[in-house]
Amino acid sequence: MKIEQVMWLHEEHELLLEELCELSGLSETELRELVDYGVLAPIDSDAGHWSFTADRLVLARSARRLRRDLDLDPHGVALVVTLLERVRDLETELRDLRARLPGGGAG
Amino acid sequence: MKYKDYYAVMGVERKASAEEIKNAYRKLARKYHPDVSKEKDAEEKFKQLGEAYETLRDPEKRAAYDQLGSHRPGQEFRPPPGWERQFGGGSFSFDDIDLGDLFAGMMGGHRAGRRGGKVSIPGEDYEVTAHIALEEAYRGTEVDLELTVPEYDESGLAHRVRRAFKARIPKGATDGQRLRLPGKGGKGLNGGRDGDLYLNIALHPHRLFRASGHDLFLDLPLAPWEAVLGTSVEVPTLGGSVRLKVPPGTHAGRQLRLAGRGLPKPHGGAGDLFAIVQIAVPAVTGERERALFKELAEASTFNPRGHFAQEAAK
Numbered sequence: 411m412k413i414e415q416v417m418w419l420h421e422e423h424e425l426l427l428e429e430l431c432e433l434s435g436l437s438e439t440e441l442r443e444l445v446d447y448g449v450l451a452p453i454d455s456d457a458g459h460w461s462f463t464a465d466r467l468v469l470a471r472s473a474r475r476l477r478r479d480l481d482l483d484p485h486g487v488a489l490v491v492t493l494l495e496r497v498r499d500l501e502t503e504l505r506d507l508r509a510r511l512p513g514g515g516a517g
Numbered sequence: 518m519k520y521k522d523y524y525a526v527m528g529v530e531r532k533a534s535a536e537e538i539k540n541a542y543r544k545l546a547r548k549y550h551p552d553v554s555k556e557k558d559a560e561e562k563f564k565q566l567g568e569a570y571e572t573l574r575d576p577e578k579r580a581a582y583d584q585l586g587s588h589r590p591g592q593e594f595r596p597p598p599g600w601e602r603q604f605g606g607g608s609f610s611f612d613d614i615d616l617g618d619l620f621a622g623m624m625g626g627h628r629a630g631r632r633g634g635k636v637s638i639p640g641e642d643y644e645v646t647a648h649i650a651l652e653e654a655y656r657g658t659e660v661d662l663e664l665t666v667p668e669y670d671e672s673g674l675a676h677r678v679r680r681a682f683k684a685r686i687p688k689g690a691t692d693g694q695r696l697r698l699p700g701k702g703g704k705g706l707n708g709g710r711d712g713d714l715y716l717n718i719a720l721h722p723h724r725l726f727r728a729s730g731h732d733l734f735l736d737l738p739l740a741p742w743e744a745v746l747g748t749s750v751e752v753p754t755l756g757g758s759v760r761l762k763v764p765p766g767t768h769a770g771r772q773l774r775l776a777g778r779g780l781p782k783p784h785g786g787a788g789d790l791f792a793i794v795q796i797a798v799p800a801v802t803g804e805r806e807r808a809l810f811k812e813l814a815e816a817s818t819f820n821p822r823g824h825f826a827q828e829a830a831k
Contacts, residue, residue: 412683413659413683413685414685415684415685416684416687416716417697417698417699419695419697419715420694422784432710433697433713435639467695467697471642471715475551476550476552479546479550479563480543480546480547481543490553494552494553505729506730509729509734510729510793512770512795514722514734
């Protein structure tokens with residue numbers, strides 16, 4: 411059986427604006443809105459041609475699904491995505507603290 | 518074809534109004550949306566909800582669905598005679614057709630004939646969680662994946678096919694890491710690009726190590742005298758055991774860092790391993806041990822609670 415190669419979605423991989431649109435299913439307008447609302451930030455916002463770190467694709471896809479499935483307007487999407495990011499950050503912090511506790515916080 | 522009770526999925530009555538159906542969708546979507554929900558099986562439940570809503574929100578699809586009658590969910594059934602001519606736009610075999618695919622392919626109450634269309638439709642993306650052991654993340658591994666994706670026949674009707682393949686997860690992954698397998702999702706239509714498969718990496722809990730990002734944490738129990746006098750201990754790591762020097766006067770909770778002994782990072786380097794000191798208290802049963810501890814207690818001027826008295830004196 412052929413073994414499939416994977417692509418990392420992390421900070422060291424970059425995606426162009428068009429690539430992020432194509433892969434997330436968001437239109438360029440929608441993506442620019444998310445940037446305007448401060449949900450997504452290009453690597454260099456002064457650059458003529460925007461690019462993003464690949465981990466942002468996870469967030470952009472999430473935004474697309476929320477808009478499509480929950481019938482949210484752009485402000486609503488921005489708010490939900492921002493809150494989800496906060497939840498994710500807190501979960502990461504919680505996992506880190508648990509890892510540091512003797513017994514993993516279990517006993 | 519297997520029957521699905523879309524009204525039951527949405528928790529509404531068969532005579533529910535369009536407004537009631539919409540409200541039920543909104544309520545359940547908030548509960549089960551995979552991006553928001555922590556419910557078990559949220560993904561699957563949301564998929565069922567979406568399928569039910571897509572059919573019931575459209576008056577013509579709903580009418581077509583209602584004419585199928587009411588059956589037990591999962592029960593094999595055949596549409597009433599003439600149904601496919603009225604709604605399907607042709608006759609075809611229903612044997613291996615998924616009810617959801619049948620309605621998804623309808624437009625305005627008639628089958629859209631996806632293949633003949635001019636609009637290119639990108640293939641659907643899929644998400645799968647791959648559970649791997651910490652050792653596998655350390656070395657890199659291969660995972661077996663299986664997906665059920667729709668494929669379209671000449672008449673544009675979807676058939677569910679199982680696709681199995683192996684994916685190589687290079688070393689460097691950690692908990693929550695996302696990977697993308699380009700083109701491994703659903704097939705695109707009319708020149709649309711193929712969908713992607715997204716892998717979410719989840720680490721199995723390990724007996725010894727706890728991961729946070731690429732750093733690892735390990736409990737290191739020390740005997741009281743080892744902590745006081747200092748020692749050198751053998752510590753397990755994912756790359757084999759190493760010697761760790763414990764300095765004299767090491768207190769409980771101290772994190773001794775073993776640089777670069779954590780999980781490898783995707784582009785070189787590695788996280789660290791932290792050994793967290795715990796003072797293990799022996800169950801003293803021997804006469805001699807007990808006598809030595811008593812002697813120590815009498816000889817020592819150490820007061821671990823000196824700061825209590827200082828606070829009280831203020």
